[in-house]
Amino acid sequence: MQTRYFTITDYPTGTPERELFKLREEALAELAEGEVRVRNAWLSVDPYMRGRMSGVKTYIDPFELNAPLQGAAVGEVIESRDSRFAVGDKVRHMGGWRDIAQLSADQVEALPSIEVPDQAYLGVLGMPGMTAWTGLNIIAEMKEGDNVLVSAASGAVGSLAVQLAKAKGGTVVGIAGSQEKLDWLEARGVKAVSYKGKNAEQLTAELHDACPDGFDVYYENVGGDCLVAALNNLRVGARIAVCGMISRYNDTQPVEGPANLAMILVRRARMQGFIVFEHWDNYARFLEEVGPLVAKGEIEYEETVEEGLEQTPDAFLKLFTGANKGKMLVRL
Amino acid sequence: MQTRYFTITDYPTGTPERELFKLREEALAELAEGEVRVRNAWLSVDPYMRGRMSGVKTYIDPFELNAPLQGAAVGEVIESRDSRFAVGDKVRHMGGWRDIAQLSADQVEALPSIEVPDQAYLGVLGMPGMTAWTGLNIIAEMKEGDNVLVSAASGAVGSLAVQLAKAKGGTVVGIAGSQEKLDWLEARGVKAVSYKGKNAEQLTAELHDACPDGFDVYYENVGGDCLVAALNNLRVGARIAVCGMISRYNDTQPVEGPANLAMILVRRARMQGFIVFEHWDNYARFLEEVGPLVAKGEIEYEETVEEGLEQTPDAFLKLFTGANKGKMLVRL
Numbered sequence: 001m002q003t004r005y006f007t008i009t010d011y012p013t014g015t016p017e018r019e020l021f022k023l024r025e026e027a028l029a030e031l032a033e034g035e036v037r038v039r040n041a042w043l044s045v046d047p048y049m050r051g052r053m054s055g056v057k058t059y060i061d062p063f064e065l066n067a068p069l070q071g072a073a074v075g076e077v078i079e080s081r082d083s084r085f086a087v088g089d090k091v092r093h094m095g096g097w098r099d100i101a102q103l104s105a106d107q108v109e110a111l112p113s114i115e116v117p118d119q120a121y122l123g124v125l126g127m128p129g130m131t132a133w134t135g136l137n138i139i140a141e142m143k144e145g146d147n148v149l150v151s152a153a154s155g156a157v158g159s160l161a162v163q164l165a166k167a168k169g170g171t172v173v174g175i176a177g178s179q180e181k182l183d184w185l186e187a188r189g190v191k192a193v194s195y196k197g198k199n200a201e202q203l204t205a206e207l208h209d210a211c212p213d214g215f216d217v218y219y220e221n222v223g224g225d226c227l228v229a230a231l232n233n234l235r236v237g238a239r240i241a242v243c244g245m246i247s248r249y250n251d252t253q254p255v256e257g258p259a260n261l262a263m264i265l266v267r268r269a270r271m272q273g274f275i276v277f278e279h280w281d282n283y284a285r286f287l288e289e290v291g292p293l294v295a296k297g298e299i300e301y302e303e304t305v306e307e308g309l310e311q312t313p314d315a316f317l318k319l320f321t322g323a324n325k326g327k328m329l330v331r332l
Numbered sequence: 333m334q335t336r337y338f339t340i341t342d343y344p345t346g347t348p349e350r351e352l353f354k355l356r357e358e359a360l361a362e363l364a365e366g367e368v369r370v371r372n373a374w375l376s377v378d379p380y381m382r383g384r385m386s387g388v389k390t391y392i393d394p395f396e397l398n399a400p401l402q403g404a405a406v407g408e409v410i411e412s413r414d415s416r417f418a419v420g421d422k423v424r425h426m427g428g429w430r431d432i433a434q435l436s437a438d439q440v441e442a443l444p445s446i447e448v449p450d451q452a453y454l455g456v457l458g459m460p461g462m463t464a465w466t467g468l469n470i471i472a473e474m475k476e477g478d479n480v481l482v483s484a485a486s487g488a489v490g491s492l493a494v495q496l497a498k499a500k501g502g503t504v505v506g507i508a509g510s511q512e513k514l515d516w517l518e519a520r521g522v523k524a525v526s527y528k529g530k531n532a533e534q535l536t537a538e539l540h541d542a543c544p545d546g547f548d549v550y551y552e553n554v555g556g557d558c559l560v561a562a563l564n565n566l567r568v569g570a571r572i573a574v575c576g577m578i579s580r581y582n583d584t585q586p587v588e589g590p591a592n593l594a595m596i597l598v599r600r601a602r603m604q605g606f607i608v609f610e611h612w613d614n615y616a617r618f619l620e621e622v623g624p625l626v627a628k629g630e631i632e633y634e635e636t637v638e639e640g641l642e643q644t645p646d647a648f649l650k651l652f653t654g655a656n657k658g659k660m661l662v663r664l
Contacts, residue, residue, distance in 0.1 A: 223594065242597045257589025262555065265574045265605035273597035 001028050001037070005068035005098035006312055011055030015320060020053075021313035028102050036085045036105050040075035043096045043309075043330040044122040045316040046156075060275070071096030072127055074111065074118050085110070092121050099309050099332055114291040123327030124294050124301035125287060128156035131276040132219070133286045135241035136164055139274045140217040142239075147171045147211050149230055152221035153190065154181035154302075156327040157243065161219045162190045163299050164290070173210045175203075175226055177322050184325070188300070195226060203229035219243070220271075231263040240271040302326025333360050333369070337400035337430035338644055343387030347652060352385075353401075353645035360434050368417045368437050372407035375428045375641075375662040376454040377648040378488070392607070403428030404459055406443065406450050417442070424453050431641050431664055446623040455659030456626050456633040457619060460488035463608040464551070465618045467573035468496055471606045472549040474571075479503045479543050481562055484553035485522065486513035486634075488659040489575065493551045494522045495631050496622070505542045507535075507558055509654050516657070520632070527558060535561035549573070552603075563595040572603040634658025 004025045012020050031037055049071060052063045063069055073096035077089040082105030085091065090111040095101030111121055123129060135157075136142040148165035152158040153174025165172045166189055174185045175193050185192035191210040195203060207215075207229050214235035220227060220242045230240070264271060293299040304324040306315040312330045319328055336357045344352050363369055381403060384395045395401055405428035409421040414437030417423065422443040427433030443453055455461060467489075468474040480497035484490040485506025497504045498521055506517045507525050517524035523542040527535060539547075539561050546567040552559060552574045562572070596603060625631040636656040638647040644662045651660055 257591050257593040259589050261589045261593070264603060265607075268605045268607055268610065270602060270604040271596060272602040273600050275597075275600055278600065 001100060002026065003028050003068075003098055003100040003102070004309060006309075007066050007068055008053060008063060009065055011053055011062070011065070016050070016053060016317065018313055018317065021316075023310065028100065031079050031081050031102065033081050034105055035081055035102060036077050036091070036108055037079040038073075038075040038091055038093065038095065038101045038103065038108065039078045040073045040096065040099055040101055040332055042074045042119040042122055043312055043332065044072040044126070045312060045319060045328050045330065046071065046127065047319050049316065050320070060277075068095070069097035070094050072122050073098075073101065074121055075101065077108075080105070090118055092126070097312055112287060112291065114287070115295045116291070119303065119327075119329055119331075120294060120301070122329060123156055123303065124160055124299065125291055127276060128327060129160050129290060129301075130280075130283060130286050131243055132157045132161035132164060133290060134274065134276050134279045134282065135219055135243045136161060136217065138279055138282065139241040139243075139272050140219065140239040142168055142217050144168050145170045146216035147173075147213060147235070148217040148219065149173045149175070149207065149211070149215040149233070150219040150221070151175045151195075151226040151230070153185055153192070154325055155221065156324075158219070158221055159184075159302060159326055160290075160299065163188060165217070165219075166190060170216070171211045171213075173207060173215070175207075181325060184302070198225070200225040200228040200232075204232040207233045214238070217241070228258045228260055231258055231260050231269075234263060234267040234269050236267050236269075238267055238269040240269060242271060242273040243276070304328050306330045308332065333432060334358065335360050335400075335430055335432040335434070336641060338641075339398050339400055339429075340385060340395060341397055343385055343394070343397070348382070348385060348649065350645055350649065355642065360432065363411050363413050363434065365413050366437055367413055367434060368409050368423070368440055369411040370405075370407040370423055370425065370427065370433045370435065370440065371410045372405045372428065372431055372433055372664055374406045374451040374454055375644055375664065376404040376458070377644065377651060377660050377662065378403065378459065379651050381648060382652075392609070400427070401429035402426050404454050405430075405433065406453055407433065409440075412437070422450055424458070429644055444619055444623065446619070447627045448623070451635065451659075451661055451663075452626060452633070454661060455488055455635065456492055456631065457623060459608060460659060461492050461622060461633075462612070462615060462618050463575055464489045464493035464496060465622060466608050466611045466614065467551055467575045467606065468493060468549065470611055470614065471573035471575075471604050472551065472571040474500055474549050476500050477502045478548035479505075479545060479567070480549040480551065481505045481507070481539065481543070481547040481565070482551040482553070483507045483527075483558040483562070485524070486516055486657055487553065488656075490551070490553055491516075491634060491658050492622075492631065495520060497549070497551075498522060502548070503543045503545075505539060505547070507539075513657060516634070530557070532557040532560040532564075536564040539565045546570070551575070560590045560592055563590055563592050563601075566595060566599040566601050568599050568601075570599055570601040572601060574603060574605040575608070636660050638662045640664065 006021050077085050091108045093108045147170045150158045150161045154176045162174045173191045182192035193206045218230045218240045302325045338353050409417045423440045425440040479502045482490045482493045486508045494506045505523045514524040525538045550562045550572045634657045
């Protein structure tokens with residue numbers, strides 16, 4: 001059986017070009033004992049993947065050149081040599097960027113049985129959703145009534161973060177770009193602030209207007225001017241969860257850090273980076289808490305879907321131009 | 333009775349000039365019920381006082397113009413109208429920058445009975461010592477065997493921080509300036525790194541040489557290039573306690589923040605600001621743990637002493653030129 005996959009042959013500098021990604025086809029080896037073969041139905045593309053294209057080990061190993069890229073995917077078992085999986089089982093695994101994945105059964109998990117579309121396990125009930133939940137609850141220790149600021153608030157992570165924060169009863173402010181994204185936030189009771197065409201000073205003033213008492217929690221996705229403006233609007237004892245700095249992923253040289261970092265001291269604030277994969281022990285707790293809300297429609301989520309394996313690199317690159325609303329997915 | 337005190341008549345921009353400080357003399361009101369009068373023997377000058385001269389509320393109110401400046405002091409009660417204090421009692425209070433202080437007895441505390449010189453309660457067993465202990469133990473949650481980096485490592489706070497860290501058994505690295513300070517550190521088993529004449533990149537390399545495994549704890553006193561270099565040398569899960577950014581206190585305009593702040597994410601690190609006054613509930617615990625070590629000479633401390641009330645502003649200004657070793661004090 002053949003598999004078609006994307007690979008890269010070099011580590012890019014700056015924003016990757018479409019030409020970086022090569023589609024290859026090769027024959028799969030015969031299935032070994034303990035392995036399963038999965039026909040992927042949905043592929044996930046996520047901003048963190050840019051970090052794996054840098055060629056240096058950050059918090060995760062770089063992608064191997066000329067080997068299939070990796071990422072979350074959902075599919076159906078089409079052949080199994082492991083007693084835990086049968087043909088027809090719906091599963092999630094990290095063998096994305098390809099149509100047919102062949103993996104050790106240890107690296108595959110059955111989809112939970114909550115009544116949601118399969119691809120929800122790549123988004124709102126997958127890594128992005130778990131990232132939002134972990135950042136707010138485990139890292140930032142969000143409490144009832146906390147005022148919460150979320151940057152990249154209409155993205156896959158941010159859009160869940162604002163809804164989880166909203167449920168705690170405080171003022172929730174989301175930063176986003178386009179009018180459509182801002183409208184989506186406002187419709188959910190989130191005060192929406194646009195970063196477009198604004199410097200850090202203007203953004204500082206707008207955040208202050210949106211929440212004059214300041215923020216107890218800042219969910220940091222972005223870096224840059226949003227971070228500067230957020231630091232200026234912290235309450236005493238604020239907690240910042242840093243789950244990514246998407247505005248920096250394609251930078252080719254160091255850029256200025258926030259000149260007002262001393263606000264960490266002035267407001268006795270805490271800033272903490274985290275990688276959701278290291279908190280996966282909490283996944284069952286997250287699923288128990290958030291799964292039913294998603295199934296009942298109390299938490300909404302958006303998807304931006306590209307069609308066909310060939311579109312995977314384009315879907316990935318759109319993450320950095322703000323073209324997606326909610327989770328960016330590829331349907332095979 | 334007369335009191336002589338220092339005041340300021342304006343909030344300075346940049347590094348304060350000696351002329352900013354005005355010595356005044358006035359008659360004290362008659363002692364009221366519940367008040368004590370103290371003849372100060374030792375005055376403390378500390379970097380945080382610069383923040384109180386900025387005219388804006390940061391984590392502590394600004395000094396009031398034309399009123400006596402404030403700061404920690406140790407002295408002897410010479411008159412009391414409160415049953416808790418008798419003439420001759422040794423006390424500590426915040427009525428510094430003056431020779432005779434008249435205060436509510438509620439703002440005065442008796443010196444503990446540990447066998448140390450009185451002025452130790454302004455330094456190693458006072459606010460600076462408590463700051464070192466709190467930053468390491470409460471904020472950075474230092475554990476046995478942790479590798480610890482301390483900036484401004486020969487100062488009043490840093491010199492205790494390195495010794496407390498050393499007692500936990502890991503590699504301890506201290507950043508300082510002059511050869512004398514570096515020698516002092518090395519004599520205590522601390523690996524000393526000079527910041528003099530080095531940019532962030534060079535400092536990064538030297539810290540790596542001193543502790544190739546990286547740091548679990550960074551005690552941040554300084555900001556600037558030291559912070560950049562420290563961020564580059566964090567271990568996964570590192571904790572940064574931010575108790576001051578002395579290199580920034582006299583800045584007149586925002587300066588670049590650390591361009592590598594994303595290391596917080598890469599190393600899943602935590603950075604937290606704190607103000608020791610908000611953790612004073614732990615003072616008894618600190619005194620119980622550190623007091624005996626100081627009395628037995630197991631923890632050493634240095635003092636730089638200026639003589640006479642008139643020298644108080646000079647003593648304060650010397651804090652920003654690195655002229656002091658250990659605690660800067662004024663003896664009256």
